[in-house]
Amino acid sequence: MTPQAPSPVQPAYPPPDGLESNFVDPEDHSGIVYRVGYGFTTAAFVVLMIRLYTRLFVLKRGLLPDDYLVIVAMALSVGFIITTFKAAEYGLGRHLYDVPFDEYSPHFLIYMTASTVIWALSVTTAKMSILLLYLQLSPVPKVRWTVYFTLFVLVSYSLIATFTTIFGCVPIEATWNYSPAVHAGAACLDRKDAIYATSSLNIITDFTILLLPIPMFWNLQMPRRQKAALISLFLAGGVVCIVAIVRTVSMPKLWNNFDYTWLVVDQYVLCFIEIDLGIICACVCTIRPFFRKHLPYLMGSSPSKNKESGPRGGGGGGGGVVGRRISPGVKKGGSLDSDDSYQLTKTGSTRSHRVGGITDSSSTENIFQDDLNLPTCAPRCATTGEDRHWEHDVEAGMHSGIRKSTDVTISRSN
Numbered sequence: 001m002t003p004q005a006p007s008p009v010q011p012a013y014p015p016p017d018g019l020e021s022n023f024v025d026p027e028d029h030s031g032i033v034y035r036v037g038y039g040f041t042t043a044a045f046v047v048l049m050i051r052l053y054t055r056l057f058v059l060k061r062g063l064l065p066d067d068y069l070v071i072v073a074m075a076l077s078v079g080f081i082i083t084t085f086k087a088a089e090y091g092l093g094r095h096l097y098d099v100p101f102d103e104y105s106p107h108f109l110i111y112m113t114a115s116t117v118i119w120a121l122s123v124t125t126a127k128m129s130i131l132l133l134y135l136q137l138s139p140v141p142k143v144r145w146t147v148y149f150t151l152f153v154l155v156s157y158s159l160i161a162t163f164t165t166i167f168g169c170v171p172i173e174a175t176w177n178y179s180p181a182v183h184a185g186a187a188c189l190d191r192k193d194a195i196y197a198t199s200s201l202n203i204i205t206d207f208t209i210l211l212l213p214i215p216m217f218w219n220l221q222m223p224r225r226q227k228a229a230l231i232s233l234f235l236a237g238g239v240v241c242i243v244a245i246v247r248t249v250s251m252p253k254l255w256n257n258f259d260y261t262w263l264v265v266d267q268y269v270l271c272f273i274e275i276d277l278g279i280i281c282a283c284v285c286t287i288r289p290f291f292r293k294h295l296p297y298l299m300g301s302s303p304s305k306n307k308e309s310g311p312r313g314g315g316g317g318g319g320g321v322v323g324r325r326i327s328p329g330v331k332k333g334g335s336l337d338s339d340d341s342y343q344l345t346k347t348g349s350t351r352s353h354r355v356g357g358i359t360d361s362s363s364t365e366n367i368f369q370d371d372l373n374l375p376t377c378a379p380r381c382a383t384t385g386e387d388r389h390w391e392h393d394v395e396a397g398m399h400s401g402i403r404k405s406t407d408v409t410i411s412r413s414n
Contacts, residue, residue, distance in 0.1 A: 009021075009023055009100045009101075009102075010100065010101045010102075011023075011096075011097045011098070011099065011100065011101060012091070012096050012097070012099045012100065012101045012103075012104035012105070012261075013096040013097050013099075013258055013259075014097060015097035016097070019097070021097050021098055022098050023098065023100060026094045026095065026098035026099075027094065027095060027098070028093045028094050029093050029262075029265060030088040030092050030093025030094070030265060031093075032265065032269055033084060033085075033088060033092065033093065033265055033268050033269060033272075034085065034088070036269045036272045036273065037081045037084060037085070037268075037272050038081075040272050040273055040275075040276035040277070041077055041078065041081050041272070041276055043276060043280065044074060044077060044275075044276035044277075044279040044280050044283075045074060045078075047279070047280045047283045047284065047287070048070060048071070048074050048279060048283055050283070050287045050290050051067070051070070051283040051286050051287050052067065052071075053290065054286065054287050054289050054290040055067060055286070058289045058290055058293055059289055064132075064136075065132055066128075066129040066130075066132040066133045066136070066282075067129075069125045069126075069128050069129035069132065070125070070126060070129040070279060070282045070283060072125045073122050073123075073125040073126040073129065073275075073278070073279050073282070074279055076118050076121050076122035076125065076275075077122050077275050077276060077279060079114075079118045079122075080115055080118045080119055080122060080271070080272070080275060081272075083111045083114045083115035083118060084111075084115050084268055084272075086107075086111045087108055087111040087112050087115060087268075089107075090103045090104065090107040090108040090111065091103055091104050091108040091261045092108065092112075092261055092264065092265065092268065093261070093262070093265050094261055094262065095259055095261070095262050096258060096259050096260055096261045096262065097259075099261055101178075104178075104261070105176065105177055105178040105179060106173075106176045106177045106178075106179075108261065109175070109176035109177070109178070110176040112176075112264075113165060113166070113175055113176050115268075115271075116165050117162050117165050117166060119271050119274075119275060120158055120161050120162055120165070120198075121158065121162065122275045122278075122279075123158075123202070123274060123275055123278055124154055124155065124158040126275070126278035126279050126281075126282050127154055127205060127206075127209060127278065127282075128151060128154065128155070129282045130209055130281065130282045131147050131150060131151050131154075131209065133282070133285065133286065134147050134212060134213060135147055137213070138213075140215075143212065143215070146208070146212060147212070150205055150208050150209070150212075153201060153204075153205060154201075154205050157197070157198045157201045157202070158198075160194070160198065161194065161195075161198040164189060164191060164194050165191075168188055168189040168191055169186050169187065169188040169189070170186065170187050170188075171186060174186030174188060175188070192255060195251065196248070196251075199244070199247070199248040199251070200248070202244055202248075203241065203244045203245055203248065206237075206240055206241040206244050207241055209237065210234065210237040210238060210240075210241060233281065233284050233285060236277060236280065236281050236284070237281050239273075239277060240273075240274055240277045240278055240281065243270050243273050243274045243277070244274060246270060247267060247270040247271070247274065250266060250267070250270075251267075254267070
């Protein structure tokens with residue numbers, strides 16, 4: 001056998017004793033990155049398209065800030081899959097000693113840096129979309145202040161993580177260029193503490209987003225299938241939390257082992273799951289009208305023609321409550337919310353309510369179907385003299401059941 005001349009290619013790291021670098025057909029386990037990347041990114045894109053279709057063609061409303069944020073998150077997710085697959089071309093999934101130095105630096109490192117920044121921004125925008133949706137759903141001050149604080153923490157640590165990733169070395173090029181000419185005199189931050197801090201805050205915000213809506217949905221009465229769908233949504237959010245924890249716990253082995261390009265594959269798989277499940281969670285709670293319209297049996301109901309139902313046993317004011325669809329010609333309010341707000345026609349029973357020192361002179365309770373697509377309205381007051389006009393839709397247009405709407409003039413009792 002003719003001995004081969006020494007390879008002129010320099011490996012990114014010397015091979016362990018007894019092994020040789022293989023630049024021709026090296027062991028490579030990056031296939032799982034492609035499978036998970038394509039699968040989860042496609043699923044997130046499909047769910048996002050259903051969300052946008054629901055907003056524009058089922059609800060016939062314009063897009064809101066939370067919609068734009070989740071679109072940005074999806075665009076960043078596509079950017080993440082592109083940069084990750086480029087990193088796979090330059091060594092991701094191979095042993096570091098099987099990667100030529102000229103491929104590892106700068107190509108692999110620059111795509112890894114780009115994918116890290118894109119991952120952080122995508123996860124952040126998906127979470128922001130969910131938090132803005134919570135602001136639409138809940139008028140409760142404690143919930144809203146918690147959302148604002150979570151948004152502040154989320155944006156702050158995401159920006160810090162992004163800047164330390166990009167500008168962690170002086171010169172900046174030393175972050176991805178390990179050639180002696182550039183890296184020899186470079187000064188770089190030790191990113192371990194920063195990564196642990198931002199990962200911990202990431203987990204905390206995950207759990208905050210998961211637990212925050214529970215008080216809003218705790219006492220809702222809904223069919224069994226709808227409860228199952230809601231539980232599934234929370235389970236998906238729980239999976240995102242678990243993924244973030246596993247990803248954080250597994251980081252030390254990357255720093256304590258030279259074989260970074262081989263071991264980091266698991267991190268990329270978890271990042272794909274975290275990004276795309278976050279986008280799916282941001283979309284799932286907004287697409288129920290789509291299934292109401294096109295797949296009603298999945299929601300535990302049959303197609304409804306929105307016929308009037310007969311009177312139901314009523315209390316209080318004597319009359320029963322009737323189920324009826326509000327016609328398209330219903331009067332719209334002026335500036336109650338970022339969504340359109342509706343002033344409902346008075347039907348059904350009239351009751352008198354007293355809360356504190358305020359008397360509610362008349363209110364109406366109606367049984368509505370979900371396909372009314374009514375917006376969520378926080379209590380709003382318009383002051384005229386000593387009287388106040390109060391419009392309030394107690395429950396968001398997410399669930400069927402009894403909704404109370406008031407359109408009354410109230411005055412304080414002396």
